[in-house]
Amino acid sequence: MLVVAASAHAGGERNAAVTPGVETAVQPRSVGAWLARMNEASRRRAYVGTVVVSTGDSMASARIWHVCDGTQQLERVVTLTGAPRTTFRRNDEVVTFFPQSMVVVTERRESLGLFPKLLRDGDEAVGQFYQARFVGHDRVAGLEADVVLIEPRDRSRFGYRVWSERSSGLVLRLQTLSLEGQVLEQVAFSELQLDAPVSLQTLARMMDRTAGYRIERSEPTSTTALSEGWTLANPVPGFRSVSCQRRSVAGVDGRVNQTAMQWVFSDGLATVSLFVQPYDPRLHAFENATVHGATHTLTGRHGAWWVTAVGEAPLSTLAGFAKGLERTR
Numbered sequence: 001m002l003v004v005a006a007s008a009h010a011g012g013e014r015n016a017a018v019t020p021g022v023e024t025a026v027q028p029r030s031v032g033a034w035l036a037r038m039n040e041a042s043r044r045r046a047y048v049g050t051v052v053v054s055t056g057d058s059m060a061s062a063r064i065w066h067v068c069d070g071t072q073q074l075e076r077v078v079t080l081t082g083a084p085r086t087t088f089r090r091n092d093e094v095v096t097f098f099p100q101s102m103v104v105v106t107e108r109r110e111s112l113g114l115f116p117k118l119l120r121d122g123d124e125a126v127g128q129f130y131q132a133r134f135v136g137h138d139r140v141a142g143l144e145a146d147v148v149l150i151e152p153r154d155r156s157r158f159g160y161r162v163w164s165e166r167s168s169g170l171v172l173r174l175q176t177l178s179l180e181g182q183v184l185e186q187v188a189f190s191e192l193q194l195d196a197p198v199s200l201q202t203l204a205r206m207m208d209r210t211a212g213y214r215i216e217r218s219e220p221t222s223t224t225a226l227s228e229g230w231t232l233a234n235p236v237p238g239f240r241s242v243s244c245q246r247r248s249v250a251g252v253d254g255r256v257n258q259t260a261m262q263w264v265f266s267d268g269l270a271t272v273s274l275f276v277q278p279y280d281p282r283l284h285a286f287e288n289a290t291v292h293g294a295t296h297t298l299t300g301r302h303g304a305w306w307v308t309a310v311g312e313a314p315l316s317t318l319a320g321f322a323k324g325l326e327r328t329r
Contacts, residue, residue: 031132034148035269037169038162043068045170049141049192050080055185055293067198074203088207095207104210107218126268129153129238138163140172141192150269155179156236156317157270158294163188170194176294179314185293220245220262226328228261230276234324236317238267247275265311265321272311274321279306289315298322 029037046067053060065076075089086097096105133149145163152159159181163173173188225231225244232241243264260277279301287300297310298318307325309318 029132029134031127031130031150034132034150034162034164034169035126038164038171041165041168041170042066043073045168045194046196046198047170047192047194048196048198049189051187052190053185053187061190065196065198065203067200067203069200072200074200074207076203076206088203090204090207095210097210097213102213104213104215105218106215108220125238129157129267130159130269135161137166141189143172143192143194145172154237155314156238156320157267157313158184160269165194168194176312185295185312218248220247223261225261225263228276229327229329230261230263231326231328232321232324233326234320236265236272236320236324239265239270239272239321240267242266242271270311270313272309272313272318272321274325275308275310276302276305276325279304291315303327 048065049063051062051064053062060082061080063078063080067074072091073089075087077087077089079085084099086099088095088097092108094107094109097103098105130150130152133151134146135149136147138145138147140163144166146166148162148164150160150162158179159177161175161177161183162171164171172192174186175183176185178184223244223246225241228244228246241263243262245262245264246259247262248259258277258280260275263274263276265272265274284299284301284306288297289299290297294312295310296313296315296318297308298315299306299308300322301307302322302325305327307322309321311318
């Protein structure tokens with residue numbers, strides 16, 4: 001991905017334009033320590049900024065307001081490109097306003113998909129599968145940044161190049177790197193005001209202002225893969241199960257009349273989801289593999305079931321999940 005005013009295309013940008021530095025120029029840190037610092041900064045800092053997301057030839061931008069009072073985080077994100085949309089997140093409660101259709105969708109999820117959560121709580125084992133290397137200093141949105149390369153220790157996961165604000169660790173720019181080191185996707189602030197006077201109460205009132213909108217609720221139901229009749233016979237190294245839910249999905253008539261199991265795995269950085277639903281030849285005619293930036297998707301039939309593996313991981317990793325999935329009853 002590419003920040004506005006940067007000169008290289010995402011697909012060909014192999015090396016970041018940074019001022020070289022040595023590891024002793026900053027406090028030596030393990031990959032877990034770097035990631036914990038970045039996450040803590042995202043929880044504690046109030047800010048207002050413009051985020052640019054680049055994937056191949058496509059680019060999108062959004063305005064973001066973020067505040068935290070120590071017990072809850074609240075974000076407001078307004079799209080600046082594409083269809084108008086405003087999304088609020090209060091901890092894991094997400095409310096999205098679609099002004100053109102006057103619809104509000106409420107759901108529970110962890111993030112808005114801008115800067116991903118760079119370390120899941122309790123994933124101290126991340127150092128077994130990634131290593132961090134300080135590579136220099138740079139400036140992003142006018143702020144001084146440390147540049148850290150997070151490299152995978154095997155070919156089951158992608159790498160990352162991260163620019164974090166020097167004094168706090170807040171992520172300013174993030175690139176997802178292919179197995180060959182090419183930039184698959186980038187998200188970055190083009191403008192950022194740290195410690196901005198963002199009012200949590202004001203954002204909360206805006207989030208709750210749904211008068212005149214039709215409210216649609218997406219409420220998944222917690223479950224387990226075993227109770228749904230599934231197991232992973234050959235786990236992918238480094239990835240562990242973090243959640244399993246049943247979600248509503250649209251049938252062939254476009255109506256929400258089916259459910260799918262979503263089984264989520266993480267290695268501390270990357271996340272892969274397995275969606276399993278009954279096979280319907282009217283809907284599931286073609287097995288396929290698709291790539292959109294860092295997000296890869298693999299679909300295929302599994303007997304009487306249709307399986308979709310999706311995540312920011314190589315297709316070979318998704319194939320490992322799909323092949324390891326077994327029916328227990």
